[in-house]
Amino acid sequence: MMTIANILIVFLISTGVIFSLVTALGLVRFPDVYTRIHAASKSATLGVMSILLGVFLHFLMIEGIFSPQLIIALIFLFITSPVAGHMIGRASYMTGIPVADETVQDDLSRVVEEKKKQN
Numbered sequence: 001m002m003t004i005a006n007i008l009i010v011f012l013i014s015t016g017v018i019f020s021l022v023t024a025l026g027l028v029r030f031p032d033v034y035t036r037i038h039a040a041s042k043s044a045t046l047g048v049m050s051i052l053l054g055v056f057l058h059f060l061m062i063e064g065i066f067s068p069q070l071i072i073a074l075i076f077l078f079i080t081s082p083v084a085g086h087m088i089g090r091a092s093y094m095t096g097i098p099v100a101d102e103t104v105q106d107d108l109s110r111v112v113e114e115k116k117k118q119n
Helices: 004-030 033-063 068-094 107-118
Strands: none
Touching: 004 033, 033 068, 068 107
């Protein structure tokens, strides 16, 4: 049973490290703020959640300690990180930060123009 627990813990923490590495690469390589926010909010959330889940399982299965703080951290991260990424992206768009030249579709521009016409 300990071997299976250790394999699961190593897999979760390794997956989290890989997602965090992908986040770092995305922040450096992507061309504009919108794609960088996508990398930061999606893959960083998955990376940190995998690491926290691996740590939670380590304490529960190996050490025999139940840690409600880690569960609370997982829930808090799961709720706040995507919402924060969305709000930062929307604020960037509303303040006029341009999209990358490679962008092929801008659905929000039509909605913003309609709102401006209504006001």
